[in-house]
Amino acid sequence: MSLTVHQFPCLSDNYGFLVRDDATGTTATIDTPDADAILAELAKLGWTLDLILNTHWHPDHAGGNAAIQAATGATVVGPREVTRIAPLDRPVGQGDTVMLGETSLSVIDTGGHTLGHIAYHDAADRIAFVGDTLFALGCGRLFEGTAEQMWGSLSRLAALPDDTTVYCAHEYTASNARFALSVDDAPALKDRAEAVFAARERGEPTVPTTIGLEKATNPFLRAPLLRPHLPPAEAFGEIRAAKDGFKG
Numbered sequence: 001m002s003l004t005v006h007q008f009p010c011l012s013d014n015y016g017f018l019v020r021d022d023a024t025g026t027t028a029t030i031d032t033p034d035a036d037a038i039l040a041e042l043a044k045l046g047w048t049l050d051l052i053l054n055t056h057w058h059p060d061h062a063g064g065n066a067a068i069q070a071a072t073g074a075t076v077v078g079p080r081e082v083t084r085i086a087p088l089d090r091p092v093g094q095g096d097t098v099m100l101g102e103t104s105l106s107v108i109d110t111g112g113h114t115l116g117h118i119a120y121h122d123a124a125d126r127i128a129f130v131g132d133t134l135f136a137l138g139c140g141r142l143f144e145g146t147a148e149q150m151w152g153s154l155s156r157l158a159a160l161p162d163d164t165t166v167y168c169a170h171e172y173t174a175s176n177a178r179f180a181l182s183v184d185d186a187p188a189l190k191d192r193a194e195a196v197f198a199a200r201e202r203g204e205p206t207v208p209t210t211i212g213l214e215k216a217t218n219p220f221l222r223a224p225l226l227r228p229h230l231p232p233a234e235a236f237g238e239i240r241a242a243k244d245g246f247k248g
Helices: 035-045 065-072 080-084 147-158 173-183 187-201 211-217 232-244
Strands: 003-010 014-021 027-030 051-053 075-078 097-100 103-109 118-122 127-131 165-168
Touching: 003 035, 014 035, 014 165, 035 065, 051 065, 051 097, 103 147, 147 211, 147 232, 173 187, 173 232, 187 211
Parallel strands: 027 051, 051 075, 127 165
Antiparallel strands: 003 014, 014 027, 097 103, 103 118, 118 127
């Protein structure tokens, strides 16, 4: 692998990700949920920061941009919507490429949670940083986009190779599993939910996940199978609405 990923918890349920190109030592942070925590991790690792790669504009993803840029001089890259809360050095969107040293990161449009949300895909290492679009056993709430937009975004991610490692931004998996079990009785889901609950009892993370595992067990990706009488985007929208009202 040419990319080292250092994952650590921050805020109440976010994960921070520091990613380093092994060939050059060039380093990025994926989003900036907690500036102090990210700077502390950089110091602990002895890494210097070159890039801030934002997935979307929400404060728990871009709120630390200014403080981290001031401390490190890192270049801020992300969707244009980030300018709602912080300056942006390089706006990027679908089809663009960001070079992290010798590692090529393709930008994928994953709008829906926010209109301009993006993901970063390292095809060579089969790694994707998906922000709040796809979660382990879940997906982001539709704050700005439509069900059709989000289904398109999830479909683009689902089209990645099954062995793609997926780094999502929050530890929501136990609550996602409880909802998933309310709408899907697949044996693979039941087995996974038991493993998730046990891992969380031990204080272990359930992130990262993989595209293949999500396709097999995530009710949002399985929506057309769970609601076969509906067009796929409508099936997804119905399950997303059910999750919004779920009290379990």
